[in-house]
Amino acid sequence: MLTITEAAKKKILSVMESQGRTDDGLRLAVAGRRASSFQYSLGLVEAGQEAADDVVFDAGDFKVFMDPNSAPNLEGATIDYIEDIQGSGFKIDNPNSIWTDPQHIAVQELFDNRINPALAGHGGFVELLDIKDNVVYVRLGGGCQGCGMVDVTLRHGIEAMLKEEFPEIERVLDTTDHAAGANPYYQPAKG
């Protein structure tokens, strides 16, 4: 289901060896969806610390663990490691569409084409996590994460636009960990 190139395998094994963690596995997850593409997280997972419902892919020299939500979205993906004049890093080619449901696709397009370009003016962005029972679950990042005015952005901006475009949407639920925001655009202060 996954393809891991020799260059990627070599790099992953080198990281494991340098950290003395050759018994560990690799955790690969879909961390978000932005600008019509998946965002990924990659990290080592200690042997025995994998979750019971993880989907496991045996790469030969190590195992790759994927949570059940991420796994279907990683089907057929190729992990490569690129080194060139511009820098180095893992590159994931993923043949899957970030959404299959028409409503999700339409909301994602609204985020990509209208909302996120505007939020970028404050160094922020919003990610669509899911839509269930006409409730849109989002996560905000960058300048929006921890911003003192984020509720104004959410209610008067994001929710207002969504309700205008999709009258069936009832509300937007913000799942952001705002306390972890490293660079909020508006930071509160005493008078």
Added chain:
Amino acid sequence: MSRLLLLLPTRTYRASDFMEAAARLGVEVVVGSERKQVLADVSPGQHLLLDFLNVQEATRAIVAFAETYPLDAIVSVDDDTIILGTMASQALSLPHNPVAAVLATRNKHRLRLIVAQAGLLSPPFSLFSIADDPAVVVRQVPFPCVVKPLCLSASRGVMRANDAEQFVRAFRRLRALLQTPDVASRDRELTRQILVEGFIPGTEVALEGLLVKGHLLTLALFDKPDPLDGPFFEETLYVTPSRLPATVQEVIVACTAKAAQALGLREGPVHAELRVNSQGAWLLEIAARSIGGLCSRTLRFGTGLSLEELILLHAMGADVGAYTRERQAAGVMMLPIPQGGILREVRGQEAAQGVPGIEELTITIALGQEVIPLPEGAQYLGFLFARAETPEQVEAALRQAHQHLTFRIEPLA
């Protein structure tokens, strides 16, 4: 649907709680801010860009806006917008306090004069210019004394001096703070003066109230169990209900009501700080706004209404006289800032949140940002909230939870 203008400075701690309150009440909100909201263009009629430093011009802008989008009420959430909210309400014939009354609450010297004239207990006080030489004016100062700015909030710039040497140092330190561009730009006149008043020993409390046609509804009386004796006055614990004897609480309420009356305040939230000793209740400050920071989260009324919902309901003309605070005790700890520097890590959050009675821990300074202690600091490090059967249990939970927290703050080079 009613339409309400919420005057929200972009640096307020209160945006989330007021927006949430408005959503729960089904009120249409227009947000008035001094800087443009990032998605303002997508929702016309819901945002108003206002120059908070030019109150006359901002009032005209609100009146012009109301011609297209009629307003049913204007609510100022913080000190910075109270005068504008009052003037705009007056211009639109909406319920409001007299402008002179609100101006007096924004000038600690004027407040002192009115409180003293009203026959309330008042310490000796003097007003100085920042241009004065503290080594000279020290001869007019009683000791111990408190050196204060006229217009900053939450103990910012407030220092105690026990002798001439400490006074000179405190005066110079406050002068430097008042001359920083961020502070000086708030009010060119008020930031050029320094108030010095006699230190009042005693127990400190805070009263949260709502004025309805001149009558004071006491929403909550908070004890402040940590001593506030200086040299700086960093507020930490607020616990309600008060454990003071009922007769003392009555004196506190009466003093607050008399001060509000003397000032001419008649409508909307009031937050008062008082000291109590053997002579009675001394009003330190009274502001025509609700409690600051995130502290309002300690309060619930009736079937679970927030303080912000109560304020909005009152502003929209609803009768809120029947709402009383919940039976349970509640409290907040404004997390003390252990030292200045860059906040790198906060450890023990899970353990702190696991203490029975703790409802919420919110760190309000982002990792990597500078932490500045009082008297110069303008930001809270964070807030711990607790709820329990008794005020003693609330205080114990807050103290225990705080002991779990460790802040790694890297000193500035």
